[in-house]
Amino acid sequence: MGHESFIAGQTAALYVANALDEGTLEEFELHLMSCRSCIDDVESWRAIKQNMPGRRASGRLRHVAPFMDWRMAASLLGVGVLGAAGGWVGREATLGPDVDSAQTVVFNLPATTRSGDDCTVLRLGADTRIAVLRVPGVPSGLVIAAVDAEGHPLPAGRYATRAQPDGSYLVRMDSQLLVGRSVYLQTHRGDGAGGEPLGCVTGELAPQDAAR
Amino acid sequence: MSLERDHSGDGPLVAAIADRTRLQDDLYVRYRRPLLQVFLHRRIARDAAEDLLQRTFLQGIKKIRADGLDDPTNLGGYLYRTACNLAIAYWRGELSREYDRDEESLSNLRDEALSLEERLDHEKLAECVRTLMGHLHQQRDREVLERFYLREEPRTAIRQSLQLTELQFNQVLWRARQRFGDILRRHGVAGGERTGTVQTTGI
Numbered sequence: 001m002g003h004e005s006f007i008a009g010q011t012a013a014l015y016v017a018n019a020l021d022e023g024t025l026e027e028f029e030l031h032l033m034s035c036r037s038c039i040d041d042v043e044s045w046r047a048i049k050q051n052m053p054g055r056r057a058s059g060r061l062r063h064v065a066p067f068m069d070w071r072m073a074a075s076l077l078g079v080g081v082l083g084a085a086g087g088w089v090g091r092e093a094t095l096g097p098d099v100d101s102a103q104t105v106v107f108n109l110p111a112t113t114r115s116g117d118d119c120t121v122l123r124l125g126a127d128t129r130i131a132v133l134r135v136p137g138v139p140s141g142l143v144i145a146a147v148d149a150e151g152h153p154l155p156a157g158r159y160a161t162r163a164q165p166d167g168s169y170l171v172r173m174d175s176q177l178l179v180g181r182s183v184y185l186q187t188h189r190g191d192g193a194g195g196e197p198l199g200c201v202t203g204e205l206a207p208q209d210a211a212r
Numbered sequence: 213m214s215l216e217r218d219h220s221g222d223g224p225l226v227a228a229i230a231d232r233t234r235l236q237d238d239l240y241v242r243y244r245r246p247l248l249q250v251f252l253h254r255r256i257a258r259d260a261a262e263d264l265l266q267r268t269f270l271q272g273i274k275k276i277r278a279d280g281l282d283d284p285t286n287l288g289g290y291l292y293r294t295a296c297n298l299a300i301a302y303w304r305g306e307l308s309r310e311y312d313r314d315e316e317s318l319s320n321l322r323d324e325a326l327s328l329e330e331r332l333d334h335e336k337l338a339e340c341v342r343t344l345m346g347h348l349h350q351q352r353d354r355e356v357l358e359r360f361y362l363r364e365e366p367r368t369a370i371r372q373s374l375q376l377t378e379l380q381f382n383q384v385l386w387r388a389r390q391r392f393g394d395i396l397r398r399h400g401v402a403g404g405e406r407t408g409t410v411q412t413t414g415i
Contacts, residue, residue, distance in 0.1 A: 010385040015253070017360050019367055029253075032246040033288030039245045043328035044392050046252065049361040051334075051341035145303055151257035156305025191300040192254030196364075 001027055003035060012041035016049050018194065025193070104130040105175075109185075109201070119182050119200035126205060128175045135185065135198060136168035142187040142195045144169045149182050178203025222287040229276045239269060243288060244325040247295050254299045264302060268295045332401055340395045347391055356384045 001024070006012070011028050014020050020028060032038050105128050109120065122131055135144060144161045146154045159173040177183060182202045187195030225238055247268055251261035271294050275281065281290055301307050329337060348354045352374060359365045371381050 008382070010382045010389075013385040013389065014367070017364070017367070018253075029246075029250055030289060030292055032249060033243065033292055039249065040328075041389065042249050043245070044389060044396070045361075046249070047328055047337050048341050048344065048357070048388070048392060051338040052358065052362045053342055053345055054358070054362055150259070151255065152260055153303055153305050186255065188255065188303065190303065191296060192256055192303050193299075 016045035106132045133171040226284040241325045
């Protein structure tokens with residue numbers, strides 16, 4: 001593909017809208033390195049996208065109930081899924097207790113409760129150290145990243161993700177990362193490109209624990 | 213007329229970087245804006261993208277001075293790959309906070325190296341976009357932009373529901389881009405040049 005084809009196909013507009021396939025994306029980005037007018041186009045489209053009237057930041061809070069212990073989680077999510085997860089959480093959890101412990105809480109975040117507009121509140125106990133989120137319906141080829149309010153990835157040592165055979169993802173986080181702050185989950189192809197925002201979660205101490 | 217620029221200027225630029233002459237400033241003028249877009253496209257926030265830009269340039273400069281490039285005429289390709297790799301490392305949380313900054317290598321940025329968002333303040337830019345949306349004559353054009361960029365719907369779904377051919381869809385985008393270029397020029401911003409043509413009759 002040459003410059004004229006990129007112009008005729010409005011490739012800059014599609015690029016900003018994340019509508020290019022992987023091959024065209026790379027070809028176009030390499031072309032950007034030497035095409036000033038294409039950069040003008042990309043910057044203009046990005047300005048339009050980011051300043052489109054109606055674009056708003058997320059802010060609302062929505063509460064979901066956790067599965068308070070391992071047995072309850074297994075009964076609701078299926079032994080197959082969390083049976084595999086239990087090994088991962090238990091064996092590899094260098095940052096906290098075994099999943100069997102009361103210090104671990106498990107949440108399910110199905111697509112119907114996820115939204116870019118809402119921040120889902122996860123109720124945590126005072127002794128909770130690990131929160132495990134199950135995020136179903138993640139398209140193959142994408143991974144999940146957790147980022148802070150400024151969009152920076154959380155430190156790799158503070159959370160971990162793992163794909164499940166059923167297409168869901170498990171995200172294991174240090175509960176301290178969640179209390180009082182918003183953590184945004186998003187999918188991407190491994191380098192930040194592609195995918196979509198999955199929504200936001202935040203931790204809140206259960207009232208009886210907060211009063212202690 | 214093609215506005216495309218080839219890489220033939222990369223050879224002297226690579227030599228200038230190796231020799232530490234003033235021409236090396238052209239490195240930033242030439243590649244800062246495209247590399248910034250590469251990072252922004254990977255959902256890297258602007259301040260982090262700035263940091264990764266500096267790392268990209270420093271890595272390129274060190275490589276040129278230490279080993280040289282296999283193909284000095286393709287400096288852009290080398291910087292692009294470096295930027296992509298840094299973006300992956302960033303998302304994996306593999307980048308250390310501190311790195312070997314070489315202040316001597318980093319120049320003050322000239323205007324040509326600044327992106328549109330850096331040349332026009334946020335309020336002005338938002339006003340330009342509001343003006344654009346208000347000046348689109350057809351409701352359909354507004355709907356296309358809103359669904360494509362605000363609601364991020366796939367273009368095939370937008371085309372099907374509005375019964376637009378691919379050409380018609382592209383013409384909507386082309387008209388919006390031309391209008392936005394006019395608005396930017398009225399605000400004294402260069403970079404709104406008309407690029408290419410799209411048939412606009414028969415829509």
